[in-house]
Amino acid sequence: MVVTTTQTGLPLFVLGQGRDPHSERGVECPGELPAASDPGLVARARAAKAALGDRLFVLGHHYQRDEVIQFADVTGDSFKLAREAAARPHAEYIVFCGVHFMAESADILTSDDQRVVLPDLAAGCSMADMATFDQVEECWEALEDAGIADDVVPITYMNSSADIKAFCGRNGGAVCTSSNARKALEWAFQRGRKVLFLPDQHLGRNTAVLEMDMGLDDCVVYNPHRPNGGLTAQQLADAKMILWRGHCSVHGRFTPECVDDVRQRIPGVNVLVHPECRHEVVTKADHVGSTEYIIRKLREAPAGSAWAIGTELNLVKRLAQEFPDKQITFLDRTVCYCSTMNRIDLPHLVWALESLAAGQVVNQITVDADTAHWAKVALDRMLALP
Numbered sequence: 001m002v003v004t005t006t007q008t009g010l011p012l013f014v015l016g017q018g019r020d021p022h023s024e025r026g027v028e029c030p031g032e033l034p035a036a037s038d039p040g041l042v043a044r045a046r047a048a049k050a051a052l053g054d055r056l057f058v059l060g061h062h063y064q065r066d067e068v069i070q071f072a073d074v075t076g077d078s079f080k081l082a083r084e085a086a087a088r089p090h091a092e093y094i095v096f097c098g099v100h101f102m103a104e105s106a107d108i109l110t111s112d113d114q115r116v117v118l119p120d121l122a123a124g125c126s127m128a129d130m131a132t133f134d135q136v137e138e139c140w141e142a143l144e145d146a147g148i149a150d151d152v153v154p155i156t157y158m159n160s161s162a163d164i165k166a167f168c169g170r171n172g173g174a175v176c177t178s179s180n181a182r183k184a185l186e187w188a189f190q191r192g193r194k195v196l197f198l199p200d201q202h203l204g205r206n207t208a209v210l211e212m213d214m215g216l217d218d219c220v221v222y223n224p225h226r227p228n229g230g231l232t233a234q235q236l237a238d239a240k241m242i243l244w245r246g247h248c249s250v251h252g253r254f255t256p257e258c259v260d261d262v263r264q265r266i267p268g269v270n271v272l273v274h275p276e277c278r279h280e281v282v283t284k285a286d287h288v289g290s291t292e293y294i295i296r297k298l299r300e301a302p303a304g305s306a307w308a309i310g311t312e313l314n315l316v317k318r319l320a321q322e323f324p325d326k327q328i329t330f331l332d333r334t335v336c337y338c339s340t341m342n343r344i345d346l347p348h349l350v351w352a353l354e355s356l357a358a359g360q361v362v363n364q365i366t367v368d369a370d371t372a373h374w375a376k377v378a379l380d381r382m383l384a385l386p
C-alpha cells in the first residue's frame with residue numbers, strides 16, 4: 001500500500017486505496033462499483049430509489065456534483081441537511097451525499113433505528129482532519145498548564161468530527177455554523193474570558209474581527225504541530241481568541257489578488273465570499289456570508305448585476321445556471337472543487353442505493369453512544385442560541 005504523510009501528520013492514501021477508519025479520508029470502497037461509463041447509471045439510480053420509496057431519504061450538499069444532486073430529496077448546507085435528516089423519523093435509510101462529518105451529525109441527530117449511509121467513505125473533509133481528538137486534548141492540557149483553561153470556552157465549527165464536537169460538549173462549549181458563529185461567540189464570552197475556536201482559524205478570526213470589534217492582536221493561532229501550539233504562556237494569557245491552525249483547502253485558495261483581478265476584468269462587480277476565506281480576502285470583498293447567505297443574496301440581486309463568488313465551484317456553476325439574468329463568475333481563474341466532496345459520484349451512489357434495495361446496508365456511519373451524547377449536548381447548545 002502506498003502511503004505518504006501530510007502536513008497534518010495523517011497518512012494520505014492514494015485515492016481509492018487503503019483504509020483508515022480514524023481519518024476523514026482515504027478509505028476504499030468495499031464493493032463492486034459500476035463503471036463510470038455505464039450509460040444506464042441514471043436509470044439504475046432512479047430504479048433503486050423508486051424501489052426504496054419512503055424508506056429512503058437522500059440529502060445533497062450544495063457542493064455536490066450535478067450528476068448526484070439530481071437525486072437529492074433536499075439540498076442544503078451541512079447544518080440544514082442534519083436538521084432535515086432529524087425531521088424524517090420514518091426514513092429507514094438516510095443517504096448522505098456530503099462528507100463524513102456531516103453524516104456523523106446526521107447519525108447523532110436521528111434515531112437509533114435509522115441508518116445513515118455515506119456512498120464513498122473516502123469523502124472526508126480536510127479541514128475536519130486538521131483537528132484530531134488527541135491534538136485537541138493536548139491543547140487543552142497546554143491551556144491547563146498555562147493556568148487559563150477555566151477561562152476558556154471551546155467552540156467548534158460544524159465542520160469537525162463528532163469527537164471534537166463531543167469534546168466541546170464535555171468542556172462547556174458548543175458547535176457553531178458559518179451563519180451563527182457570532183451568536184455562538186457572544187454566548188461563549190458570557191461564560192468565559194477566552195474562546196478556543198476549532199478547527200477553522202479563518203471563520204474564527206473573521207467573525208471576531210469583522211463582527212465583534214476585536215482586533216487581530218486579540219487572536220493567536222495554536223499550531224498543533226508545535227510544542228504548546230507554538231505559543232508562550234503570556235501570549236495565551238493575553239489572547240481573547242485562540243484559533244486552531246486549520247483551514248478549508250477550497251476556500252483557502254482564494255487570494256487578495258483574485259479580488260483585484262476580477263475587479264479589473266469586470267468593472268462594477270460585486271465580490272461575495274464565504275467566511276472560510278482568508279481575512280485578507282474577506283476584507284477586500286463587498287459581501288461575506290454562509291452558503292445559504294450567498295444563495296439568498298444572488299436570488300435577491302437585481303437582473304443585470306455582476307457577481308464574483310468565492311466558494312466551491314459546483315455551487316457557483318449551478319447558481320450561474322439558475323440565475324441567467326445575472327452575470328455570475330467564479331472568483332478564482334483556476335478550478336476549485338472540493339475534491340473529497342466530489343468523491344461521491346454516480347457509480348458510488350448507484351452502488352449504495354442498489355445495495356440498500358437488495359437489503360444490504362453499506363458504508364453505514366455510526367457514532368458511539370458516549371461521543372454522540374456529548375456531541376449532541378454541544379449541538380443542542382447551538383440550537384438554543386437566540
Ligand code: SF4
Pocket residue numbers: 063099124125126127128159248249250251312338339340341
Ligand atoms: S469545502 Fe472545505 S470545509 Fe467543505 S467539505 Fe470541502 S474541505 Fe471541508
